[in-house]
Amino acid sequence: MSYHFNPSLLNSVLSWRAELSLRIPISTGRRGVILLGLAAIILLGSVDRVNAQKIYTIGSLNTADQFVDAFEGFKSRMAELGYKQGQNVRYDYLNSKGNAEVLRTMAQRLVQEKVDMIVTTSTTGTVTAVKATAGARIPVVFLSAANPQLLVKSFSGSGYNLAGISSASLELTAKRFELLKELAPGAKRLAMPVDPKGVNYQTIVEENRQASARLGIVISEIHVRSVDEIAQAVGTITRKSFDAVFTPADTLVSAGVDWVIKQVLKERLPAITALLVNVERGCLATYASDYNALGKQGAVLADKILKGAKPADLPIELPDKILLALNIKTAKAIGLKIPREILLRADETFE
Numbered sequence: 001m002s003y004h005f006n007p008s009l010l011n012s013v014l015s016w017r018a019e020l021s022l023r024i025p026i027s028t029g030r031r032g033v034i035l036l037g038l039a040a041i042i043l044l045g046s047v048d049r050v051n052a053q054k055i056y057t058i059g060s061l062n063t064a065d066q067f068v069d070a071f072e073g074f075k076s077r078m079a080e081l082g083y084k085q086g087q088n089v090r091y092d093y094l095n096s097k098g099n100a101e102v103l104r105t106m107a108q109r110l111v112q113e114k115v116d117m118i119v120t121t122s123t124t125g126t127v128t129a130v131k132a133t134a135g136a137r138i139p140v141v142f143l144s145a146a147n148p149q150l151l152v153k154s155f156s157g158s159g160y161n162l163a164g165i166s167s168a169s170l171e172l173t174a175k176r177f178e179l180l181k182e183l184a185p186g187a188k189r190l191a192m193p194v195d196p197k198g199v200n201y202q203t204i205v206e207e208n209r210q211a212s213a214r215l216g217i218v219i220s221e222i223h224v225r226s227v228d229e230i231a232q233a234v235g236t237i238t239r240k241s242f243d244a245v246f247t248p249a250d251t252l253v254s255a256g257v258d259w260v261i262k263q264v265l266k267e268r269l270p271a272i273t274a275l276l277v278n279v280e281r282g283c284l285a286t287y288a289s290d291y292n293a294l295g296k297q298g299a300v301l302a303d304k305i306l307k308g309a310k311p312a313d314l315p316i317e318l319p320d321k322i323l324l325a326l327n328i329k330t331a332k333a334i335g336l337k338i339p340r341e342i343l344l345r346a347d348e349t350f351e
Contacts (some may be wrong), residue, residue: 001307004034025297053088057307059110059118061129062095063103064255066277066291070143073295074119076304078227081303098112098227098255100124107132111304114138117302120164121291123147124199130162137161143298144291146170146249146274147200148316149328153315160346163301163311166318167289169274170203174211180244181215181343183285187243187270193222193230195252204248219246230256234263242269247283249274257281268334279325280350284336289319323347 019024060071075091083089091138092115095315096103107128110118118133118140120126126142127150142164153159155166180187190212194204205221212219222237224230230253237245237260245264247253253277261282264271273283276290297317305311325348331338343349 005122008116045173055087056083056089056116057113058089058091058302059113059115060091060093060111061103061107061118061120061125062093063122063125063251064098065095066254066257066275066281067125067144068095069277070121070291070295070298071119073292074143074299075295077296078302081299083303091239096125100128100251103128104132111136117141117305119143119298119302120145122251122254122294123150123249126151126162126164127199130160130163133161139163139305140310141298141302142292144169144289145246147203149203150199152316157313157315159312161311163305163314164316165294165297167249167291167294168319168322169288170200170207172274172287172322173204173207174214174246176246176272176274176285177211177215177217178272179285179287179342180217180246181339183336184244184270188217189241189243190219191219191222191237191242191245191247192219193224193233193237193245193253193256194248194250195225196221196223197225198252200248200249200251204250207244208248224252224256227252227256227259228256231259234259237263237267237269239269241268245269245271247271247273247275247278254278257283264334265330269332270336271330276323276325276348279327279348282327284334285324285326287322287324290321290323293320321347326348327351 094106097107111132115138118129118138120129120140120142121144123145126145129140140162144167145164146167146169148166151162208219222233224233246262247257257278271283273279273286276286276288279286301314324346326338326346328349328351
């Protein structure tokens with residue numbers, strides 16, 4: 001536990017001492033001065049103990065650059081709630097950039113350092129944090145999880161030292177495919193880079209199977225197991241073989257999405273994505289939650305826990321709002337005209 005000293009206390013005590021000294025007759029002499037000095041020392045010590053303020057250490061465990069917005073939103077809302085960086089809270093930001101082994105090492109380090117809380121920004125990061133904190137009394141708050149069912153006993157309460165927010169990303173798969181059909185009605189052959197060992201893999205496959213079957217879309221999985229593999233695998237995504245691309249809620253694909261974007265722009269293919277920030281980076285469109293807003297929601301949960309609430313009892317929250325985002329510049333680059341009615345519906349556009 002760390003504390004910092006409040007310098008205003010010394011001024012208050014000195015002022016009190018000066019005022020009190022005016023009321024003491026000079027005749028009390030040296031004995032009175034000594035007694036007064038002792039009283040001031042005792043008062044200073046007791047007031048300092050009462051006002052000493054714990055400095056919370058919060059570890060931020062991230063898996064890709066795209067999740068930075070969530071943590072920025074978290075910090076801004078924490079500041080509004082009274083947690084001032086450098087005064088009563090310090091943050092340790094860690095980013096594995098899609099490397100699973102690095103992620104495990106980072107999580108173990110936070111546990112060894114006995115941080116007061118770990119904040120995560122993906123299902124993969126949360127699963128790793130939960131495993132690392134097993135047996136430790138460190139609460140984990142996830143700011144976004146595409147698949148919270150992997151983590152909790154119930155949406156009414158996790159049942160563990162865990163609380164957070166679902167990004168609702170997997171549930172939006174069908175909406176994204178419908179959006180693709182509105183933007184590119186002829187799209188039938190869909191390429192999907194995905195990590196077959198990712199924590200969300202089975203759920204991604206099932207959600208895609210159900211959504212694509214209704215719309216006549218055939219999905220081809222392009223398996224990747226590292227960011228370097230993504231750079232190599234995207235060469236198979238060509239206009240000759242595919243009509244469009246989908247980047248799912250997959251940590252590894254998120255870390256290497258810039259390679260995918262470079263290839264789809266070259267091949268003039270529409271790319272639908274699971275993350276709003278990827279639209280800003282160059283994907284064509286998405287329905288998704290705003291990660292900055294999710295971070296702010298998560299700060300409220302963190303505040304409750306730091307003030308004594310049990311994470312296991314807090315309900316898993318859903319995003320306050322789902323946004324339709326479009327990249328106008330990308331649409332022009334691939335020769336796609338976005339219908340006016342979709343433009344009017346859009347919550348975010350990037351040019």
